[in-house]
Amino acid sequence: MINKILHRATQFVVTVTAFALAFMLGVSTASAQVKPGDFIAPSNAAQVKELVSPGVYYKVQHGMTMKIIATQRVDWPPPYMDATEKYSSQVRLSNDHRSLTGFVAGQPFPLIDPNDPQVAEKIIWNNVFRPITSDDYDLRFYDCESAYEQSGPQTRQIENFEIGHYAGYDLVGRTEVEPIPTDPDFKVTGRFWLFALYPILSPQEIRGTGFIRFRYSDPNRGDDVWDWAKNTRRVRRLNEAQMSSATTTNGSSATTWDPDHYAGFNPKTEQYDYKYLGEKNMLAVAHADHSPEIRCETDGGTSACPEAWESRHMYVVQATPRAGKINAIDSKTVVYVDGEMWFEPYIDTYDRSGQLFRNHIYWLTNRDRPVADAKVAIYPFKRSFVVGACSTDLQSGLASMCYLPGRDTPERECWYINMGAVDKSFFTTEAMVKAAH
Template sequence: MNRINRPNDAPHTLVRLIAIALVALLAQLTAPNSAVAQVRPGDVITDRNAYKAKELVSPGVYLRITRGMSMQIVPSERIEWPPPYREATEKYSSQVRLSNDHRSLVGYVAGLPFPFIDPNDPTAGTKLMWNDTFRPTSTDDYDARDFSCISEYEGLNRPYVPIDYYEFGHLASYNLVGRTEVEPIPTDPDFLSSGRLLLVGFYPFLAPEEDRGRGFVRYRYADPLKGDDTWGWSPGSRRVRRLGEAFLGSSAGAITWSLDNFQGFAAKNENYNWRLLGEKSMLASIAVAHVPEVTCPTDGGASACPERWESRRMYIVEGRARMDRVPGELFGRHVMYLDAEAQCIMYQDFYNRAGELWKNYITWMAYRDRAVPDARIAIYPFKRVFQVGASIDDLNAGFATMCYLPAQDTTERESWYINMGAVDKNFFTVKALTEAAP
């Protein structure tokens, strides 16, 4: 990423254009759609009438409905960006462009890089993935505390029998670029000397006992040719080791934990070729009813259900790994389904190298000013979108992992601390990683 000098004044014409674009997007979201007409608010979608939703979800999500996941259809809700993020978009987006090789960003400061997407633009898919990278959900930092992931075999009316239980102390992130709410704004001065774009900390593992203390720290760089630096602490060797960029984390049964799969997609954009496949009205769960999330009683606990789903305008983006950059890529292609307002991935289908559907990822989002009604700390001056559940399902093995943010049985009920300065750069060090281990 090459940062250029920001203008002194935001162009007034850009503000007007953004307002026009938002009105046009709202019109698209409320326009009649023959496929959406098959489901209406008040409908309940189950395996018995899954056909009604077949054209409104990805192939992977549809399979999960046939295997027991249910949906409660509710009216669509407009998602507003946090005001500081909207203002940054109005101020800076006019100067953002893709590099000459169409892979990295030039001129990005803060806000949404590309508020106007032309579906005929051959680089539209790449632009949408950069929008997801700098999405409005968390621009400065976040700390997701005390959450759990539970693995089980999924299937229609299969009893809920947990196979693996994982509990984590923190999943935290610190952005050095694109900051809008917590000083330093909009760029941490450290970026100019280190070139670090993003810091991630995932530690300590609290359960199971054999993994207690395990953890990872990752640095991502703006240089498109510089791979991530990742360090891991292992309870077995009780030492830190540096991990290759293709590192996929620890495994839980048939599911592979990956730092690249958190919140939909978290790998380096420049390592993939992106293509916009289309846009349409589809179903997504972006304003859930339950926090903590509920365990689905009809699919073996592989998802959160019954839960609220609504019609959303979605972009469908395909990603294929550049094998010169990701030689260990397991998947032939990724197909992302991004919400056009929230600018984040709502679900993803993974295909193997033979082109067959292999795995599916779903996220369940809340749109509130606080995670739980009795929150005392994580209370925001405006509504924001945050993740409360996520599931990845190996559709061939029938083995799924459902994550709860917050965990269902934790005393830390607020879980998400977004753009509150809850973590600083000292958290993302090898020293802090090792000191957190028991």
């Protein structure tokens, strides 16, 4: 029995090492079109056209700049790696290929075969249980600005948002904070995770607004969502289809963010069909220089730039809403998933006529603390943090850029990941209403 376990662990390490070598060779090939030290601006945007998504290319054409750096490795948190080695061999897709069986913790499918008929579904499930967070997180006091894109330092800022908490709690797949690996509440409620965003602190007209969302393991059960709005001063239940709308949960039309894309591609997994479009070496931000991020002065403040972009190995998957399952506003979403971080550095969505609609970009860094002067949020190993995120309506030019941590907020450290910073009591309507007052 011991020999079998050792053999399995050895196979895992050998395969991961082989992937890393192939990854680095592939990066070298992709980097031939750009090289470390290059500076990309609208004038030479064509150099990166084939190395980014159509939505990101649009952003460069409209003023976002890039500093090209050498590719750096991103390692998983050791507890997540240990859980992957321990449990991944028992994970399977269900008979209908929609959901998982045998999942406990870590990455469900560490060995990705592009010839596997279910490769798209496996990539998406790897993204669901990704290493960036596995237990809990609390993002405190961050801010977002909405503005219309334009060249030059001038801005057409139309709204500024400040949010108190953006938090989550996972009931399964836990690797660092007790209870590990599963919260006993999971057997009672069937909830995969809990999410909360509250209270919105500004603008004043929606101060106190927030919402709570529960995701369930039952593939046929949709999300439970509640919000509290200042104008009605009551808790109301929302239809989960509204989670793809940018105006539902904040009472404002001055933002392009919708809950299904707050942290990458995040609607209920089983409500979509997936198509594998291939793998490619593309540019992304995995080791951002700045935290807090800097406001881009060459596109009217609708992105973070200049920032460090490097060649990354990406899996590309198309997600299409399943007929009769959800009435999403997007006809399809193209998800670009980093093969080491297992987080999507960017996503493009298309409207119901098939036209490019919205682009979402996430700027990440990899270090042992979210900001250099952290006193509490310090980790024994490096982990990835999202330090900036932007959602752009490519048809109107309206963009919402978020700074994580905020540039002018009372909480400097911002990200508390897998530290027990929040428990299940935070994710209740009672707690949300209390915070609103």
